[in-house]
Amino acid sequence: MFVVARALLHAPKQEIALLANAVNLLVLTATEDGGFHAPSISEFFPEVVLFEGTPFAINRIMLVRFIAVAALLLVFWLGTRRMRVIPGRFQSIVEMGLDFVRVNIAEDLLGKKDGKRFLPILTTMFFMILFMNLTGVIPGLNIAGTSVIGVPLVLAIVSYVTFIYAGIKKSPKNFFKNSLFPSGVPIFVLPIVALIELISTFILRPVTLTLRLLMNMIVGHLLLVLFFSATHFFLFTLGGAWTVLAAGSLAFGFAFTLFEILVAILQAYVFTLLTAVYIQLAVAEEH
Amino acid sequence: MLHAVVSAATEGEYNPLLPADYDIIWSAVIFAVLLLFFWRYALPRLQKLLDERAEAIEGNIAKADEAQRKAEAALEEYTAQLADARAEAGRIRETAREDGKKIVADAKEQASTEAARITASAQAQIEAERQTALVSLRSEVGTIAIDLASGVVGETLTDDQKAKAVVDRFLADLEASEQAAAGGKK
Numbered sequence: 001m002f003v004v005a006r007a008l009l010h011a012p013k014q015e016i017a018l019l020a021n022a023v024n025l026l027v028l029t030a031t032e033d034g035g036f037h038a039p040s041i042s043e044f045f046p047e048v049v050l051f052e053g054t055p056f057a058i059n060r061i062m063l064v065r066f067i068a069v070a071a072l073l074l075v076f077w078l079g080t081r082r083m084r085v086i087p088g089r090f091q092s093i094v095e096m097g098l099d100f101v102r103v104n105i106a107e108d109l110l111g112k113k114d115g116k117r118f119l120p121i122l123t124t125m126f127f128m129i130l131f132m133n134l135t136g137v138i139p140g141l142n143i144a145g146t147s148v149i150g151v152p153l154v155l156a157i158v159s160y161v162t163f164i165y166a167g168i169k170k171s172p173k174n175f176f177k178n179s180l181f182p183s184g185v186p187i188f189v190l191p192i193v194a195l196i197e198l199i200s201t202f203i204l205r206p207v208t209l210t211l212r213l214l215m216n217m218i219v220g221h222l223l224l225v226l227f228f229s230a231t232h233f234f235l236f237t238l239g240g241a242w243t244v245l246a247a248g249s250l251a252f253g254f255a256f257t258l259f260e261i262l263v264a265i266l267q268a269y270v271f272t273l274l275t276a277v278y279i280q281l282a283v284a285e286e287h
Numbered sequence: 288m289l290h291a292v293v294s295a296a297t298e299g300e301y302n303p304l305l306p307a308d309y310d311i312i313w314s315a316v317i318f319a320v321l322l323l324f325f326w327r328y329a330l331p332r333l334q335k336l337l338d339e340r341a342e343a344i345e346g347n348i349a350k351a352d353e354a355q356r357k358a359e360a361a362l363e364e365y366t367a368q369l370a371d372a373r374a375e376a377g378r379i380r381e382t383a384r385e386d387g388k389k390i391v392a393d394a395k396e397q398a399s400t401e402a403a404r405i406t407a408s409a410q411a412q413i414e415a416e417r418q419t420a421l422v423s424l425r426s427e428v429g430t431i432a433i434d435l436a437s438g439v440v441g442e443t444l445t446d447d448q449k450a451k452a453v454v455d456r457f458l459a460d461l462e463a464s465e466q467a468a469a470g471g472k473k
Contacts, residue, residue: 045301057309069317073324080329083336085343098333120326128321149303150310152317218303 023279039225044148046220065145068131076127101126108282109276114120114166118279121162125155126272129213133264136221137257144264147217149210156209159275167282175282205278209271216267220260227253429454
């Protein structure tokens with residue numbers, strides 16, 4: 001799991017590249033043919049439907065988020081309302097979800113005591129991201145709640161505040177010493193290492209957390225829109241022999257929908273796991 | 288690369304990296320609601336359930352231990368009883384054997400006593416009969432002898448007093464001679 005986490009730490013670069021490619025591709029395609037509905041970044045900024053101009057403006061994506069949250073609350077309210085020692089099917093599934101975060105993330109990385117302390121934050125983080133990611137592949141909603149920067153940013157700030165709080169609460173001296181001056185580094189490179197550590201720990205961590213999630217969701221959505229609007233275009237605008245291509249793009253769209261489900265789960269897991277890792281590094285005595 | 292994205296994005300009118308105020312506010316509200324829900328409602332319930340389950344499992348283990356202990360105790364008791372029963376059976380058999388021996392011995396003794404008694408009574412009877420025979424023989428021998436003697440001497444020994452004296456004398460002589468003969472034989 002650690003290896004995966006480490007590998008994914010470096011993922012944003014690729015994701016950004018992918019995004020750039022996708023955007024370029026779309027711009028080109030869009031200019032080639034006017035009949036083709038090209039996916040664009042403006043899809044993530046739909047019209048405001050309620051409270052326009054106030055800080056509480058609500059647009060389609062906000063509504064999608066509310067639906068995801070309502071579903072989340074409903075599932076876990078029903079699942080934990082009357083818990084029995086011998087669980088039924090539904091309770092088993094809910095328990096499995098909660099236990100996944102509790103055992104595989106919190107307790108594995110933080111141990112029983114700290115794991116329990118930070119469990120509410122980690123659980124909230126995981127399921128909030130998971131449910132909002134999954135709206136991207138649910139017909140009718142079709143956009144991830146996390147594909148607008150608000151949720152990734154707020155959660156990254158929560159993660160940031162949490163691991164700094166955890167470190168300072170444990171021991172301010174140790175926390176900053178461990179974070180900035182790793183042991184075993186020769187004295188003459190220590191200033192450089194300290195600078196790098198400062199940037200990577202206190203600046204890059206929240207930025208990468210935000211961007212990784214955001215870009216994954218944006219790109220996922222753009223790809224799905226691309227494949228399905230291409231299918232639509234081949235089938236209804238061009239027709240004839242182009243139908244063959246429609247079948248191909250539909251197949252790709254289908255495959256990427258499945259892939260998006262995987263990404264939705266994986267990104268929720270990675271975000272939560274990294275937060276747990278940061279907390280663990282912050283409360284570690286020495287590393 | 289990041290620059291490319293930003294510039295590509297700013298070419299349009301939207302920049303996905305710049306958060307809108309409502310976006311942040313709603314995200315924060317949602318997070319707060321969910322955190323409160325999990326922290327105050329769902330997770331405590333899960334914890335309670337896990338505690339209950341652990342308790343139930345421990346209770347069941349204790350119960351199973353208890354049952355095991357009882358079963359072992361029962362088995363032990365049963366084994367002990369079986370051993371007792373065996374010992375008892377052995378003892379009974381032993382007693383029976385001894386009893387049997389004793390009965391046989393008693394029977395033998397009784398039989399031999401009976402046999403001895405029968406033998407004794409038979410001998411006594413024989414003796415008595417012999418005595419009777421002897422007495423009757425004596426009186427008959429006396430009569431015969433007197434008849435004979437009457438014949439021989441030609442006179443009748445009618446006088447009983449006399450006759451008896453003669454016979455007794457004769458018999459005493461006879462016995463004496465018999466005894467002498469028996470003593471000689473011995």
